[in-house]
Amino acid sequence: MVVTRFAPSPTGYLHIGGLRTALLSYLWARRNNGKFLLRIEDTDFSRNDEAAALAIVEAFKWVGLEHDGVIEYQSSRLAIYQEYAQKLLDEGKAYKCYMSKEELEALREEQTARKERAKYDNRYRDFTGEAPEGREAVIRIKAPLEGSITVHDGVKGDVVFNVADILDDFIIARSDGTPTYNFVVAVDDALMGVTDVIRGDDHLSNTPKQIVVYNALGFPIPRFFHVPMIHNHEGKKLSKRDGATDVMMYKTLGYTPEALLNFLVRLGWSHGDQEIFSMTEMLELFDPSDINRSASVYNVEKLDWLNSHYIKNTPNEKLCELLEFHGVVLISHDKREIILDAIKERAKTLVEMAALITEMLTRPEVFDEAALKKGYKEESKAILESFAEALKNASELHLPSDYHHVMEEVVGKLEIGFGKIGQPLRIALMGKLSGPGLDSVMAIIGVDETLARIDALLAHQ
């Protein structure tokens, strides 16, 4: 049984980097028919945020990740941590330390001045006397004093830490009785049966401390996979300043969950030359031991490419649903198939798609000056008039091909090239020289609207 978990601290939204580790954890759990748990790390009450968990669940829902079981909140598990802290106290594996924050601070300053590593000096490690008057104690765990701790990491390999370099008797419970991160993470992962910890490699240096806790409590140590960070263009850890880091922003920006997930899974992981991965394929192929060791730079261009790929390959019915979020309702539009077919090949995002559709469906208010200069010539007026006349005489105009025939007819009769009619007609229909195929546009807006737009241009000139 493989059990993985995603354990964010409540920051108010799901971060793009968080989504990646969540995705990888999810994939690995599902691939093994295991469980993927969600736990909110809210032991620091000063920055607790109720809405934060909801935001994460909302984002999960959007991308289609589903966690198993109930959401565990560490803030509601305080009794459990106290119990285990007490257990360590009883067994002599932890002890109360009465040093004040000020004393600690002073010690640190002294050590730093001597260019030593700032660490607790173990002054209460073997203390047996009476508790000093009026002091609230913290609980410190007895960490090994020498030797080394090796993290067997599925991504980085064996990482050896020298105890003397990194460890001291770190605090597992604050003076107000609340537990600290490295303690609760280990306790919870053990109690919840987590077998595979997949998380960002910024946690690698915390891992020895957690191993100390596992060992003290006699819990089995899980497999660790420390996934490299996602960097921004400056090569630094991705932060809020780097634009869209909130997963739900991607929905607003018109990205599909499939594209986002596909993009994220390919950051630091690959399967030969394959670029496109459906959820089914990810589930079949993903293995955390294939994760790369080096950080990767977050690069939106590839996301855009993936997104346009997924838009092109999404059935119209589905696109229709997605577009509603962006303010375009086509569900009852009788030409919606033609609209979607004409637009889906030319948009990188759903937002672009929505804009393109709205633009096409709306009669142009202005005609682009540069376009007129380039595409509206002396003979254009007569050509457009002939075309309008042909349209009026035609019957049964429904499909793009019907309109195409009319255009062919006019072009043949006047003995001109397609460009002679295409350019002015495009200006009439779109107000500019770019856009979807003219036959599609006309089929979508219909004969009357086409004639109206031609008239509007002729009146304008």
Place this chain on the structure above:
RNA sequence: GGCCCCAUCAUCUAAUGGUUAGGAUUCCAGAUUUUCAUUCUGGCCAUACGAGUUCGAAUCUCGUUGGGGUCACCA
């Protein structure tokens, strides 16, 4: 600064110690398209540096340099 991690095109990445170092994105060019976009074809661009091991190194070892992470009564 201590400790830890990392190093292949601009970016994401591939390469049982033996490949003209491959693919993808971006960019550029051409073809297709009445336009733009799509699509197709082609092109540019990389093993950080220095030693060592080896018949042979992107790959193994050491060093250098560079980058990142982490060092709380935060998580």
